[in-house]
Amino acid sequence: MKHGPSLRRALVSVALVLSMLAFGIGVFHAADYLKRGRPQVQRPSQTSGPSVPGTIYVVQSGAIYRLQRGKFTQITPDNGWMQPAADPAGTRLVAVSRAGNASDLYLLDRNGRIEAQLTHNSSTSVEANHWVFYPRFSPDGSQLFYDYDPKDPYNVYRVDLSIFASPVDPSSKASVRWTFPNQYTGGDVSPLPLRSGGLIFTRFSIDDQSRVHSQIWFQARPGTAGVALTDPDAGCLQPASSADERLLAMVCTHGQPLMAEIAVATFFPDTYSLGPTAVLARGQQVASPAFSTDGNTLAYLAPDTPGGGFQLWTVPTTQSTAPAPKQVTRELSLDASSAPLWI
Secondary structure, three states: OOOOOOHHHHHHHHHHHHHHHHHOOHHHHHHHHHHOOOOOOOOHHHOEOOOOOOEEEEEEOOEEEEEEOOEEEEOOOOOOEEEEEEOOOOOEEEEEEEOOOOEEEEEEEOOOOEEEEOOOOOOOOHHHOOOEEEEEEOOOOOEEEEEEOOOEOOEOOOOOEEEEEEEOOOOOOOOEEOOOOOOOOOEOEEEEEOOOOOEEEEEEEEOOOOOEEEEEEEEOOOOOOOEEOOOHHHOEEEEEEOOOOOEEEEEEOOOOHHHEEEEEEEEEOOOOEEOOOEEEEEEEOOEEEEEOOOOOEEEEEEEOOOOOOEEEEEEEOOOOOOOOOEEOOOOOOOOOOOOOEEO
8 A cells, every 4th residue: 555645645545534434434425415314214113124034133323223023123222322243142242332532342132231341432532532343253252353443642633443352351451453554544444253263354545546445355363464355446345254154245336336236255265365256236335244144145235215225135145147135124224334233
């Protein structure tokens, strides 16, 4: 990654960082702006949907909702909750609680009751606040991977998220820094820990023409250089893995973030590479893929009308011909930076 000291480069970088903090991933900013104030938006608990296997958790307006047997139940107050993830047994959740100037991680039971606060990032001094996003349990459930903004002592207002891992035990203060992101890009996001001990995530870079690129990245150990799994021009981000880690899903923009696609590919851990990609959904502003537990279906978020709120969709991953996505919800406005959690 190359970037010079020019004022233009600095302005572009700062704008990107602010966009990512405001909306999780900057490419969804336009749709979020367009969907505000739409009169038909309802709470999920005011609607119903088709029955899907298992349980799916989604987020709207700072509240976590559970979809089970076609019925939505609100499990947290609407006060800044986002990005829930489940432990391997599916018995408890970790979620982000976001405030105006900071965010923290909490352990919850499956009904949304708080079991423990894991981080304490709020400070009376703005410069000492921290952000934490995108939590994920390790495959054995002993560690939490997440994004965190370590402060630059020479520029405390520069926010480039790095991926860390910490024991789930709330009493533990130990943490390991996994990634060192390209500066002024917003950082490395969306950690996806693997059974091998490696990590897949999204890495951003800025080229000599001030164009921002996103890539799916693999890193075998903390602090190592890692290797790109996708090309910069593909603009891929938001990786999701099937439970057997055989398939990897991602959003790819190809330079057109308002009309992205959901793609899947076979992941080869021995060679740190992906097989040919298959497009499961295109022609939408897709976001946040998540696999069903058997890997046969993919859930994702996308508007059903231009400028509309994000709805929940599913699409098969096993058809040899182009599958047809199925719309699960209507008249909602789901959080596009909070991937569906399918248990």
